[in-house]
Amino acid sequence: MFETLEVGKRITADDYGSLQKRLRDRLLQAQLDLAGRDYPVIIVVAGLDGAGKGSLVQQLNEWMDPRWIETNTFWEHSDEEESRPYFWRFWRSLPARGQIGIFLGSWYTRPAQAAVNDEMAPEEFALYCKQIESFERLLTDDGALVIKLWLHISQESQRARLQDDSPHRKSSPRSSDHPYEMRGVYQRTLEVSEQLILATDSSHSPWQLLEAEDRYYRDITAAELILDAMLYRASREPAGSRAHIPATETITGRQPTVLDSVDLSLSIDRDDYDSQLEHYQAQLRDLGWQAYQQKRSVVAVFEGWDAAGKGSAIRRVTRAIDPRLFRLVQFAAPTDEERAHHYLWRFWRQLQRDGRCTFYDRSWYGRVLVERVEEFATPAEWQRAYSEINRFEHQLVDHGVIVLKFWIHISKNEQEKRFNSRKKEPHKQHKLTEDDWRNREKWHEYELAVDQMVSHTSTRHAPWTLVAGNHKPYARIQILQTFCKTISEALQV
Secondary structure, eight states: OGGGGOSOOOOOHHHHHHHHHHHHHHHHHHHHHHTTSSSOEEEEEEEOTTSOHHHHHHHHHHHSOGGGEEEEEOSSOOHHHHTSOTTHHHHTTOOOTTOEEEEESOTTHHHHHHHHTTOSOHHHHHHHHHHHHHHHHHHHHTTOEEEEEEEEOOHHHHHHHHTOOOHHHHTSTTOOSSOHHHHOOHHHHHHHHHHHHHHHOOSSSOEEEEEOSSHHHHHHHHHHHHHHHHHHHHTOOSTTOOOOOOOTTTTTOOOOOGGGGSOTTOOOOHHHHHHHHHHHHHHHHHHHHHHHHTTOOEEEEEEESTTSSHHHHHHHHHTTSOGGGEEEEEOOSOOHHHHTSOTTHHHHTTOOOTTOEEEEESOGGGGGTHHHHTTSSOHHHHHHHHHHHHHHHHHHHHTTOEEEEEEEEOOHHHHHHHHHHHHHOGGGGGGOOHHHHHHHTTHHHHHHHHHHHHHHHOOSSSOEEEEEOSSHHHHHHHHHHHHHHHHHHHHTO
16 A cells, blocks of 8 residues: 555655745635634644644644634643543534644554554454544534545664754654663554555545655645635535536646656566466466366456557466366456446355356446546545545455456557557457547556556555556466465465
8 A cells, every 4th residue: 555655756846836836825725714614624634743733733724813723732742631531631622613624643553552562452453543544533523524644754864864863853852862762663663554444434534644764845735725615515415416626736746656667668578578477377277176166266357548458368267277167357448237236245245156266347446436537436435445445455355355456557659559550450449439539648647547446446455557558468478377376375385
């Protein structure tokens, strides 16, 4: 989940200077409008130590009118708080209707720290997560707008920032004499943070995950997200409408996405391809029967751009597995019967018995891709889908299913070349539609949707594999390698 937030998003100092003035004017106007509204805005700022949470909150107070913002911190514990139920301290600090309350340190802090330090049993941690979700549901049911920001930095950046011995850092009441090595529990923190986010991400109070390496990008993007949420809430139409949420890059412009990390120049020569194809298909053939014997099912999802080569990649996989052991299902627009059910219904019912494989050519991720971009789903529906999908996949893994997810990435130019090739070849013309050409006009919107999809749903139990697809033979070998490695590790063979 978090490795997808390390792609190098940043804003130059010059751009930051011009952007912040426009942003500040709009934030002040939104804050002024909020004063006449019948609901409060609750902003939770959380994330890794050293990510700049305090600096961000200070900047938000500078950009908006601090007279109508209450910033709450809970790093000092009083006897008054400790002698009462845990959530009492937060209830007494909630903002009034028409005002903004920022929580720097919140109801997430204690359970996260305790779990990282192994001071809380998994069952107790899960109970805290349920209490948090229930608490936030109470707030939103009463009309509150809850905005949750999670700031992420790499381990190297955290180390550098926590070892900073500059005077301003030494004077901070949160500073410590312990060296980073004594405090550094980075990987364990990521594990706990992922569990916390997955358990508390919902449509009524979704998490917004931010890369915080560059303070200019961090501050501008966080403010944009807050502004977008406030504007959308203020102009929200009746329930069930398809009102549009403004894109969070309207001010910052085009930023790197997780897809930029895919090296599309990768290729493989013909001889190597033939030998590796034979090797991995033979290995996968054996693994398919071993999974059957161990009663371990495999679910594989194939997603990607139009003309990315999903079909040819799937064929290389299915040729390696006994046809009695798998089922390949393809999905397009839902039928009337499928629309009459929950969107996950049509995928649940295709799952094969223990020991068999189910391959999905397009999948439940359509809810957060095409249905989002084409506005077939409301903002509340596709935002809610991240947590619904994560829970669905977690149920599969808990049952023993081995889950693989592939996004086959190609460049926009490569897609155009393949489209033109399809036009010229009679046996491929049926693959090309007017919608395919029209979708190219929304390439960037789909890029953003894929970026958010991966960051919200690439979990430890069901990670995404981003496939370099400009050279089809390379993509096929990468997918086969991933199949063999993932299944071998799961079966411990």
